[in-house]
Amino acid sequence: MNIGDAAKASGVSAKMIRYYEETGLIPPAGRTASGYRVYSSQDVHMLRFIRRARDLGFSVDGISELLGLWRDQSRQSADVKRLALAHVADLRRKIAELEDMASTLETLAHACHGNDRPDCPILSELEATNRAPERRNAASRFGKA
Amino acid sequence: MNIGDAAKASGVSAKMIRYYEETGLIPPAGRTASGYRVYSSQDVHMLRFIRRARDLGFSVDGISELLGLWRDQSRQSADVKRLALAHVADLRRKIAELEDMASTLETLAHACHGNDRPDCPILSELEATNRAPERRNAASRFGKA
DNA sequence: CTAATCCTTCCCACCATGGGAAGGTCAAGA
DNA sequence: TCTTGACCTTCCCATGGTGGGAAGGATTAG
Numbered sequence: 001m002n003i004g005d006a007a008k009a010s011g012v013s014a015k016m017i018r019y020y021e022e023t024g025l026i027p028p029a030g031r032t033a034s035g036y037r038v039y040s041s042q043d044v045h046m047l048r049f050i051r052r053a054r055d056l057g058f059s060v061d062g063i064s065e066l067l068g069l070w071r072d073q074s075r076q077s078a079d080v081k082r083l084a085l086a087h088v089a090d091l092r093r094k095i096a097e098l099e100d101m102a103s104t105l106e107t108l109a110h111a112c113h114g115n116d117r118p119d120c121p122i123l124s125e126l127e128a129t130n131r132a133p134e135r136r137n138a139a140s141r142f143g144k145a
Numbered sequence: 146m147n148i149g150d151a152a153k154a155s156g157v158s159a160k161m162i163r164y165y166e167e168t169g170l171i172p173p174a175g176r177t178a179s180g181y182r183v184y185s186s187q188d189v190h191m192l193r194f195i196r197r198a199r200d201l202g203f204s205v206d207g208i209s210e211l212l213g214l215w216r217d218q219s220r221q222s223a224d225v226k227r228l229a230l231a232h233v234a235d236l237r238r239k240i241a242e243l244e245d246m247a248s249t250l251e252t253l254a255h256a257c258h259g260n261d262r263p264d265c266p267i268l269s270e271l272e273a274t275n276r277a278p279e280r281r282n283a284a285s286r287f288g289k290a
Numbered sequence: 291c292t293a294a295t296c297c298t299t300c301c302c303a304c305c306a307t308g309g310g311a312a313g314g315t316c317a318a319g320a
Numbered sequence: 321t322c323t324t325g326a327c328c329t330t331c332c333c334a335t336g337g338t339g340g341g342a343a344g345g346a347t348t349a350g
Binding site: 094126 | 190194244246247249251261262271274
């Protein structure tokens with residue numbers, strides 16, 4: 001099976017399959033005499049696994065660990081669970097940050113007349129010299145801790 | 146005031162200030178004879194505005210619109226409000242996606258013994274051939290709609 | 291045989307941010 | 321005055337996942 005078929009069957013784009021191979025997430029696919037990558041249904045199985053993990057928001061690094069455990073017949077489910085729960089904690093942290101932003105902004109928007117006059121508490125808040133007093137920390141964006 | 150001072154005073158890194166200038170989010174700063182960028186307290190005011198909008202999760206594009214309204218004395222607060230609420234809706238959509246992921250994974254993790262045995266429903270779910278039945282759509286990741 | 295469709299590799303772009311190198315400038319202290 | 325250290329400048333590179341597209345070869349259906 002060629003990469004296009006594997007892509008359709010797994011839900012992972014051909015481009016991403018090549019990328020995953022290049023970065024070592026998956027082992028290099030076999031090749032035909034003319035250089036086409038060849039995939040087995042086993043491979044598709046693995047790609048589908050990856051797709052689902054992505055859908056659950058795992059990073060490629062996380063998926064790499066997950067794949068390791070998946071392949072390891074003598075794994076301990078405790079390790080899998082730990083990985084999963086750590087990711088859940090990550091997600092919840094991000095959710096909390098976004099929720100903080102959303103509610104701050106919503107409060108501000110609620111206080112805004114939303115008419116044809118220029119005065120607007122949203123802009124006032126943004127241009128205020130000092131930190132926002134009411135909300136504890138709408139700050140501390142994603143990425144870096 | 147040099148870029149370092151403006152950075153400290155505004156909370157926007159020097160690197161980002163240059164980037165914002167380069168991409169046109171902010172107008173080019175004045176320069177000393179020797180080429181150093183010079184900032185006024187007005188500029189710092191603007192940078193702080195940007196910083197806060199970032200803290201509320203606005204993209205640079207969104208901030209650009211916000212800045213336009215901020216500078217426009219004849220703006221209508223309705224426009225600001227619309228922008229803010231659209232962003233809130235964006236945030237809530239992302240939150241819902243993350244929450245979907247988190248709860249799916251949490252349910253799975255809950256069903257996992259987390260002991261020294263290898264069997265684990267988390268991996269089972271990931272390797273399942275068909276789509277997840279219980280959850281409607283843990284899929285459809287961020288970014289592109 | 292030809293045309294369409296696939297595959298290959300390679301480079302570029304996104305977004306926002308940081309790292310760092312090579313070199314110029316400025317201010318303070320000896 | 322000279323040196324030193326802290327600052328500034330521009331330029332390139334990396335991140336993480338993903339897509340776009342070009343140039344050229346392979347395969348396949350008609």
